[in-house]
Amino acid sequence: MHAYVLLLATAALVSALCAGGILARDPRGRASRRGAALLFVSSYWAVSEMAWNLAADHDTALAWARASGPGWLFHGPVALQLFLEAEGGVWPRLRRLVPPLYAASFGFLAITWFTPWMLRDMVRTSWGWGYVVGPAHPFMFASTMLGIIPSLFVVRQLFRNLTSPAERRQQPWLALGIATPICAASVTDALLPCLGYQPPRLATSAMACLGAIALWNMLRFGHSLLTPGTFAEQILATLPDGVALLHPDGRIRSANPGLAAISGHPAPDLVAMDVGRLLGSELGKLGGDDAERALTRASGESIPVSIASSELRDRQGYLLGRVLVVRDLRDVAQLRSRLVMSARLAAVGELAAGIAHEINNPIAFVRSNLSQLASHWKTVRSELEDAGRGEAQRELIAEGEELIEESVEGVDRAAEIVRGVKGFSHAGHQLREPTDLNQLLEDVLHMAAAQLRGRATVERYYVELPAVSCVPQELKQVFLNLIVNAGQAIADGGTIRIATETRRGFVTVRVDDDGCGIAPEHLERIFDPFFTTKRVGEGTGLGLGIAYHIVRSHGGEIQVDSELGRGSRFRVRLPV
Numbered sequence: 310m311h312a313y314v315l316l317l318a319t320a321a322l323v324s325a326l327c328a329g330g331i332l333a334r335d336p337r338g339r340a341s342r343r344g345a346a347l348l349f350v351s352s353y354w355a356v357s358e359m360a361w362n363l364a365a366d367h368d369t370a371l372a373w374a375r376a377s378g379p380g381w382l383f384h385g386p387v388a389l390q391l392f393l394e395a396e397g398g399v400w401p402r403l404r405r406l407v408p409p410l411y412a413a414s415f416g417f418l419a420i421t422w423f424t425p426w427m428l429r430d431m432v433r434t435s436w437g438w439g440y441v442v443g444p445a446h447p448f449m450f451a452s453t454m455l456g457i458i459p460s461l462f463v464v465r466q467l468f469r470n471l472t473s474p475a476e477r478r479q480q481p482w483l484a485l486g487i488a489t490p491i492c493a494a495s496v497t498d499a500l501l502p503c504l505g506y507q508p509p510r511l512a513t514s515a516m517a518c519l520g521a522i523a524l525w526n527m528l529r530f531g532h533s534l535l536t537p538g539t540f541a542e543q544i545l546a547t548l549p550d551g552v553a554l555l556h557p558d559g560r561i562r563s564a565n566p567g568l569a570a571i572s573g574h575p576a577p578d579l580v581a582m583d584v585g586r587l588l589g590s591e592l593g594k595l596g597g598d599d600a601e602r603a604l605t606r607a608s609g610e611s612i613p614v615s616i617a618s619s620e621l622r623d624r625q626g627y628l629l630g631r632v633l634v635v636r637d638l639r640d641v642a643q644l645r646s647r648l649v650m651s652a653r654l655a656a657v658g659e660l661a662a663g664i665a666h667e668i669n670n671p672i673a674f675v676r677s678n679l680s681q682l683a684s685h686w687k688t689v690r691s692e693l694e695d696a697g698r699g700e701a702q703r704e705l706i707a708e709g710e711e712l713i714e715e716s717v718e719g720v721d722r723a724a725e726i727v728r729g730v731k732g733f734s735h736a737g738h739q740l741r742e743p744t745d746l747n748q749l750l751e752d753v754l755h756m757a758a759a760q761l762r763g764r765a766t767v768e769r770y771y772v773e774l775p776a777v778s779c780v781p782q783e784l785k786q787v788f789l790n791l792i793v794n795a796g797q798a799i800a801d802g803g804t805i806r807i808a809t810e811t812r813r814g815f816v817t818v819r820v821d822d823d824g825c826g827i828a829p830e831h832l833e834r835i836f837d838p839f840f841t842t843k844r845v846g847e848g849t850g851l852g853l854g855i856a857y858h859i860v861r862s863h864g865g866e867i868q869v870d871s872e873l874g875r876g877s878r879f880r881v882r883l884p885v
Contacts, residue, residue, distance in 0.1 A: 313436040313509050314362050320517040321355035324348045327520030334527055340394035347387045348520040354380025355513035362437025370431045370438040378421040381498070381512070382449065385456025386410035392463040396470070403459050410456045417449045432507060439507030450499045457491060470556075474627040479526050486522035490515035529624065551635035554621070557628055559584050571614065571637050573607035584633065588616065601862055604635065613638040645862075649783070649855055671719035678712045678719075685712075743776035744784070746816060746883075750807060753788045761796045761805070765822075770808035774816050775885045779863055787856040787867075791820040791879050794853070798824030798877065811885070815865075818881045827871035835869065 328348035335341040357377030364370035386407050393400055393407075421427040426445035431438045464487060468480060494512035501508050545552050551568025553561050561582050569576040572587055588602045604614045615636040621629045685708060754767060761767060795805045799822050806821040827835060836857040860867045865883035 311362070311436040314359055316509075316514055317355050317359040317362070320514040321352045321359065323517040324352035324355060324513070324520050327517070327524045328352065330524045331520075331527065338394075340391060343387060343391035343394055344520075344523060347384065347391060348516065350380045350383060350387070351513055351516035351520070352380075353377070355517070358510060358513060361431070364438060367431050367438075371428065371440075374428050374431060374438075374440050375421050378418045378427075381494075382414045382418050382421070382453075383411070384494075385453040386414060387456075389456040389460045389463075392460045392467070396463050396467045400463065403463065406456075406459065410452065413452045417445065417452065420445050420449075434507050436509060440502065442502050446499075447503060450495075450503075454495075461487075478625075478627060482522050482526060486519040489518050549637075551633075551637075553579070553584070553633045553635070555584060555618075555631040555633055557630050562630060568635055571606075571612075571635055572604065573610075588614075601638065601864075613642045615641075645858060649786070649859070675716045675719045678716045682712045682716075741778045741780055744779050744781050746774055746777055746784070746818060747771045747809060749781060749784060750788060750809070750818065753785050753792060754807075756785075757789060757792050757796065760793060764801050764803070765796050765799055766802070766804045768804060768806045770806065772809055772811065774809055774811055777816055777883050777885060779883065783859045784863075787859050787881065788818065788820070790853060790856050791881075795820055795822035795824065795877070795879075798822055798826070800824070814885050816883050816885060818883075819878065820881075821876065821878045823876040826873040826875055827869070827877055828873060832869065832871060836867075 325348070328345040331341050331348070332345040354377050357373050357380060361370040361373035361377070364373060389403065389410065390407055393403060417427065424443075424445075426443040427449060428440050428446075429443040430441040432441060433439075464483075468484075490512060493515035497508050498510045498512045545565035545567070548565060548567045549570075551565065551571045553564040553568050556562050561579050561584060564576055564579040566576060569579060572579065574582070587604055589605060600616050602614055602616055603611045605611055615638050617634045618631050621632050623629055750769075750771075754761075792805065792807070799805065804823050806819070808819040808821075810817050810819075836853050857867055860881055860883070863883055865881065868880045868882075869877060871877040
């Protein structure tokens with residue numbers, strides 16, 4: 310057996326194995342199915358070529374050569390479909406070219422089988438048999454190239470879109486794999502036979518090389534540019550969350566229907582769109598898991614979303630891009646708003662006893678002073694009726710004026726306390742505005758004064774802060790919860806330290822106490838809704854959970870350190 314026949318047998322086996330391996334790795338991927346089909350017909354071509362070279366007579370060799378037609382007549386349309394799927398673009402004009410190419414291939418197949426116009430004759434060679442082409446062969450070659458040449462333009466665009474290091478490492482192998490069968494088939498299987506030469510045909514061996522390169526890339530890197538069907542379309546299409554595969558520079562490579570529904574953009578329009586256009590943030594500033602952003606829909610509406618992103622790397626560790634998951638938070642935001650209001654009312658209820666006491670004191674001495682003032686003025690009136698202008702009358706009048714001033718002061722104090730409670734419980738318009746956190750902390754301390762008076766010493770360590778864009782009422786609730794919790798954790802005579810600082814575009818507020826501290830097993834759960842270490846009836850377990858979500862919605866973070874018997878240290882970090 311000639312070595313050339315062994316080469317054909319090897320090509321047939323390698324093409325079949327590579328086709329099976331690619332199809333097994335991704336049986337649902339359209340590009341994978343096209344690549345496997347191209348390799349299967351190449352394997353059939355190699356088997357037929359091996360058969361005609363082993364044929365004992367002329368007629369048998371010619372029959373096998375004509376029977377091999379399906380192996381080489383459909384390379385043009387199948388290759389064009391493969392590269393269109395691999396590139397992922399729309400290319401509507403090229404897609405319209407595929408059906409006519411298939412129709413031409415079937416026509417040439419009929420010519421090959423039933424006429425001598427494609428393969429006219431067979432001639433003996435040192436390794437077996439060579440074919441003599443007929444007049445239709447150049448037209449068949451032109452039709453095949455009509456599919457191959459546009460494929461090269463698609464591959465060129467594919468190379469331009471390779472922005473990740475992992476894909477760029479595959480580019481030389483892909484270029485070699487594509488160029489080898491094009492050059493080999495054009496020269497040894499088309500041009501030279503048309504000129505009357507009979508060289509060994511190398512097209513099937515070159516196709517086996519292409520299949521081996523594609524499968525090797527898939528096994529080594531976890532994917533192949535020729536069969537990139539690792540994006541699980543069947544699963545992603547059913548997810549309500551938006552999922553997108555991003556280029557390293559932030560452009561969207563592919564997106565599922567969920568992201569199209571959330572964004573209001575048709576799925577094809579999302580391809581190549583910069584993610585910053587949707588989320589108003591550069592790729593490097595998207596944040597980590599569960600970061601909250603405002604997504605701008607196609608209609609211009611801004612909606613709250615939660616995003617999570619992670620790097621996508623191949624098996625060699627080279628960066629492919631990023632996977633972005635977007636979750637619509639409109640329903641969650643409404644529920645959170647209602648929960649925030651419920652927590653505010655719960656906090657107001659806990660402060661009710663202290664507020665009532667604070668209000669009752671000024672009311673009590675106002676009533677007492679007014680009563681005393683009435684008694685004095687009776688005396689004054691009596692003395693005036695007697696027309697006396699002595700020293701005693703003038704002292705009574707002066708004392709009455711002093712009592713009136715005290716009464717006014719008490720009424721103002723009561724009114725201020727009532728206004729503070731009313732402002733805290735009011736839902737507000739939820740619009741962000743520049744806020745001085747130092748002044749906001751003073752307002753909160755004034756509201757919590759009733760619970761802290763006589764029990765705790767409050768130490769303030771403020772520095773000059775830049776304005777923070779926030780919803781003041783929400784942050785008041787955060788700091789009120791922290792300060793009230795600190796007051797409940799300390800013994801009589803304890804100390805609460807409140808400090809502010811600014812660094813690298815962030816403002817940090819610290820609330821420290823020297824109270825009982827938090828047990829280590831409770832630290833991981835203190836921000837969970839309805840978790841509380843207080844006795845039944847003393848707490849709702851909502852305060853810190855709501856505070857956590859408010860701080861996260863402002864783009865910040867809240868942290869806690871605590872030791873049993875030595876107190877707790879809460880840090881709220883907010884972007885300027």
